[in-house]
Amino acid sequence: MAAYALSMPFMIAFTLMIAVPLAYAGYLSLFKKQLIGGVSFVGMDNYARALTDASFLGGVGRMALFLVIQVPVMLGLSLLFALILDSGMLRLQKFIRLGVFLPYAIPSVIATLMWGYLYGKDFGPFAQLAKSLGLPAPDFLAGGNVLFSIMNIVTWGFVGYNMIVMYAALRSIPAELYEAARVDGAGEWRVAWSIKIPAIKGALLLTTIFSVIGSFQLFNEPNLLRVIAPAAIGQDYTPNMYAFQLSFVNQDANYAAAIAFLLGIVIMAVSYGVQLTANRKEKAS
Amino acid sequence: MTATVADRLTLGSQATTPPRRKRSGRSTLLTVAMLLCLVYFLLPIFWLIVASTKANEDLFSSFGLWFSNMNLAENLNNVFTFQNGVFVHWMVNSIIYAVVSGLGASVLATAAGYAFAKYRFPGGNAMFTVVLGAVMIPLTALAIPTYLLFAGANLTNTPWAVILPSLVSPFGVYLMRVYAADAVPDSLIEAARVDGASEMRIFLQIVLRLLVPGSITVLLFALVASWNNYFLPLIMLNSPELFPLPVGLAQWQAASAAGSGSQALFSTVITGSLVSVLPLMAAFLFLQRYWQSGLGTGAVKA
Numbered sequence: 001m002a003a004y005a006l007s008m009p010f011m012i013a014f015t016l017m018i019a020v021p022l023a024y025a026g027y028l029s030l031f032k033k034q035l036i037g038g039v040s041f042v043g044m045d046n047y048a049r050a051l052t053d054a055s056f057l058g059g060v061g062r063m064a065l066f067l068v069i070q071v072p073v074m075l076g077l078s079l080l081f082a083l084i085l086d087s088g089m090l091r092l093q094k095f096i097r098l099g100v101f102l103p104y105a106i107p108s109v110i111a112t113l114m115w116g117y118l119y120g121k122d123f124g125p126f127a128q129l130a131k132s133l134g135l136p137a138p139d140f141l142a143g144g145n146v147l148f149s150i151m152n153i154v155t156w157g158f159v160g161y162n163m164i165v166m167y168a169a170l171r172s173i174p175a176e177l178y179e180a181a182r183v184d185g186a187g188e189w190r191v192a193w194s195i196k197i198p199a200i201k202g203a204l205l206l207t208t209i210f211s212v213i214g215s216f217q218l219f220n221e222p223n224l225l226r227v228i229a230p231a232a233i234g235q236d237y238t239p240n241m242y243a244f245q246l247s248f249v250n251q252d253a254n255y256a257a258a259i260a261f262l263l264g265i266v267i268m269a270v271s272y273g274v275q276l277t278a279n280r281k282e283k284a285s
Numbered sequence: 286m287t288a289t290v291a292d293r294l295t296l297g298s299q300a301t302t303p304p305r306r307k308r309s310g311r312s313t314l315l316t317v318a319m320l321l322c323l324v325y326f327l328l329p330i331f332w333l334i335v336a337s338t339k340a341n342e343d344l345f346s347s348f349g350l351w352f353s354n355m356n357l358a359e360n361l362n363n364v365f366t367f368q369n370g371v372f373v374h375w376m377v378n379s380i381i382y383a384v385v386s387g388l389g390a391s392v393l394a395t396a397a398g399y400a401f402a403k404y405r406f407p408g409g410n411a412m413f414t415v416v417l418g419a420v421m422i423p424l425t426a427l428a429i430p431t432y433l434l435f436a437g438a439n440l441t442n443t444p445w446a447v448i449l450p451s452l453v454s455p456f457g458v459y460l461m462r463v464y465a466a467d468a469v470p471d472s473l474i475e476a477a478r479v480d481g482a483s484e485m486r487i488f489l490q491i492v493l494r495l496l497v498p499g500s501i502t503v504l505l506f507a508l509v510a511s512w513n514n515y516f517l518p519l520i521m522l523n524s525p526e527l528f529p530l531p532v533g534l535a536q537w538q539a540a541s542a543a544g545s546g547s548q549a550l551f552s553t554v555i556t557g558s559l560v561s562v563l564p565l566m567a568a569f570l571f572l573q574r575y576w577q578s579g580l581g582t583g584a585v586k587a
Contacts (some may be wrong), residue, residue, distance in 0.1 A: 002484030003404035010397035010458060011412060021430040028430060041548050064504045084319060091316040098573070099323045105565045107513040109531035110558045113538050114329050117336070117555070118349075125332065125349035156326065165576060214375065217423050220515050227539045240516075243425040248520060253429055260426035267421050 029258035038230045039254075046258035055236035056259055060216075060266060063238060067215040067270075070151040075207055077155070078162035083192045086170040096221070097167070101160035108157060112224040115153045120228065141229035150221045154214075162207045170196055170201035205278050209271050216267045220246070234249065337559040341552040360556035367537075367553055374526045375533040376561070379512060382444065385510035386451035394454050394507075395463055395500045398461020399492060403469060414463065419455045424516055432520050446521035447529070451511045457503040464499030465492075501575050505568075512565060530561040 028146060032042040038224075050056050084090060085097055103111065119140035121127045127137035140149045178195045197204075207253070219240040226233040235249075236242040247256035298520050313342035332350060339347065339355040400406075401413045411560070431450055435441045440449070469492050479485045515531045522528055534557055541550030567575065 001406060002402045002488070003406040003409065004484070006396040006400035006404075006488060007409070009413065011451075013453045014416060015420070015456070017450045018455075021427045021434060022422060023428040024434060025426050028433075028556060034567070078301055081322070083318070089310065089312040089315050090319060091311050091313065092320070096316075096319050096323055098343045098570070100326050102566065102569070103510075105324055105532050106330070107515070107565075109513070109515045109535055110562055112331075113534065113554065113558055114333055116538075117551075118329060118332060123349055123551075125343045128349055129462045156329070160326065163471060168577065179347060179443040213421055217422065217425075224535055224538070226290070227542045238426045240423065243429065246427075246515075249358075254396070255427070256429050260423055260429060263423045264426050265420065268533065270462050271421055285328060 003127045011129045015027065016169055018184070023255040025260060027073065028254050029261055031254050033254060046150055046255050047262065049255065050258050050262050055242050056239060056262070057104075059236055059239040059242050060263070063216045066147060066151060066218065067212060070154060071211045071215060073151070074159055075161045075162055075204070075211060078207070079197070079204070081159070081163045082166035085167050086196070087188050088191075090186070092148060097164075103157045103159075103162055104161045105135055106157065108153075109224060111157050112221045115149070115156070116225055116228050141225065141232055143232040146222075146225065146229055146232040150218070150225065153221050154218075155183065155254055158211075158214075165207055166203050167199060169200040173199045201278065201282065205275065208278075211269050213267055213273060216263060216270070231267055333555065333559050333562075336552075338554040339552060341550075343454065344551055344555075346434070347578070357556070358430065360584040361560070363553045364557045364560060367550075368525075371525055371528075371533065372557060372560075375528050375530045378517050378527060379529040379531075379561070380564075382447050382451070383508045383511040384520075385448050386511040387504045389448070389452040390457055390507035391500050391504035393497055394457030394461045394503050395493075396488070397458045398463075398499075399496060400464045400490065401458065402462045402465035403474065413458075416455045416458050420459075423506055428520055429515060434448070440525045442527065446581075447514070447518050450517060451507065451514065454503065454507050456512075457507060460503055460506075461496070461499055464495060464502075467475075467500070467564050468495045468499065490558060498575065502571075505572060508568075509565065530557075534558060534561065 030043060031039050033039050072094065081100060085093065090096060106114075118124050121137050121139070124137075127138070130137045130203060139145060151207045177199065181191050181195055193197060200216045206262065209267045217240055218238045222233050222280050223241055224243075226235075226237070240263070243256045243259045243263070246259065247253045328350070335350060335352055337360060338355055338357040339353050340359065343356065394534040398418075401409060407574060427450070432441065435446050440446050473491065474487055477491055482491075512529075513531065514529070514541065515535070518527075518529050518532045519535075522532065525533065528536070534554060537550055537554045541554055
């Protein structure tokens with residue numbers, strides 16, 4: 001049958017590259033490598049260990065804090081910019097739209113290298129400016145600040161991407177929906193709040209869920225900043241960094257698999273929660 | 286109420302398209318405010334360009350956001366000759382990994398997305414739901430077991446280790462399903478069936494052409510994802526001559542931060558970074574039509 005023939009190549013690749021590794025990770029997570037006697041079945045022991053592991057819990061907590069602050073700031077800016085673009089009140093529309101989006105074209109590794117230099121005390125322009133004013137150089141990479149410095153890198157990279165998603169959704173709202181409101185004297189903000197934002201719920205939900213998934217999986221930025229701020233960023237700074245360290249430095253793939261699985265469950269639970277909240281709001285209104 | 290809306294409808298259709306652009310006046314104040322915001326987004330890129338023109342010593346001695354002595358040619362020379370020109374390998378690798386992964390992912394997603402959109406078949410919906418759910422699986426949950434499986438099959442430290450996992454784009458399938466549902470009229474498929482065309486012929490000779498814009502969007506995103514990929518090549522590859530750009534540059538950066546050897550590597554890392562972001566920035570500038578409409582496709586229907 002044609003439908004199977006067309007979908008099979010993808011489904012085979014999907015099975016081999018996603019389903020099988022995932023099942024294998026689940027299998028691995030139920031075993032433990034003993035110092036003597038090789039690998040033995042331990043049931044849910046690895047999961048029990050993870051749930052009291054300060055490194056894992058600390059990482060998840062840090063990512064939750066990251067999510068609660070960074071995601072609203074980023075998506076708020078994206079929405080504001082998208083509404084401004086859609087209002088048609090800007091000159092240089094195309095230039096501004098492209099300029100805000102451009103950081104998305106820069107790989108996160110290179111964005112982090114760049115911001116790392118900008119943050120730096122050696123030749124970062126912020127430190128240089130502070131020095132010429134006789135002020136102490138701001139320490140963006142100190143323990144208490146570095147999470148915010150990472151938030152800034154992610155925000156910088158993704159405001160434009162989310163803005164374009166929302167802008168595209170705004171453009172697809174039929175104009176007659178708010179022409180009437182305008183004739184009735186509603187201002188631009190009123191139209192945005194009462195008509196445009198509710199009309200792009202789908203896009204807002206999509207960007208929120210992708211941002212949630214992305215936040216919990218943070219790896220590149222902290223892993224690279226660790227090179228220049230080893231005191232502020234530990235090897236267990238994020239759950240993904242911790243799993244990476246466990247499996248490739250400590251050679252404990254079994255425990256790492258359990259950590260990765262638990263992280264997946266956290267992500268699914270939070271994404272589901274976001275969807276539920278969105279649906280409830282929809283019903284209430 | 287309905288009457289008013291209907292009136293507006295007709296009024297709106299008489300106005301020139303797009304009608305809503307005409308309503309509000311352009312605001313200089315708002316434009317200036319947005320340009321100030323733009324400084325935040327473009328300043329780091331400007332810094333990268335400025336810093337790429339400086340010799341290593343000048344990075345420390347001159348102000349970061351303005352030019353000093355021109356040393357770009359020397360920096361470029363360093364980038365391309367350092368460690369026997371391994372940077373050239375990284376560029377070629379990045380391009381090969383991105384193009385092969387992108388094309389593969391796009392072809393697979395196009396066929397599957399069309400099948401999910403236009404055929405009702407047993408297991409079809411279940412498969413699509415499973416594929417969508419896969420978007421949430423954390424990277425490491427897949428990367429660690431994939432590494433172990435590949436190691437068993439002697440695939441680690443080969444280009445396949447990076448390319449094979451990148452061929453599967455669940456979001457691409459979602460995008461293509463949404464796209465195909467709109468872009469391919471059912472009547473067209475019906476007409477072709479009446480004419481006696483086989484399902485495969487319908488797909489290859491009629492439908493595929495209609496799906497091209499969507500496929501290019503998926504191609505672009507798979508290309509970007511592969512070009513930006515760091516985690517997978519980091520764990521899969523050991524040989525520097527197989528690295529893609531992000532892994533290689535991160536290694537240079539670590540060496541320069543550690544101050545290894547007498548070479549001052551900062552200017553080389555910075556100039557290498559600039560060289561490696563230029564292709565993608567150029568691609569985004571020239572392919573605006575595709576990514577702008579493509580990003581919308583997924584969002585509007587979500």
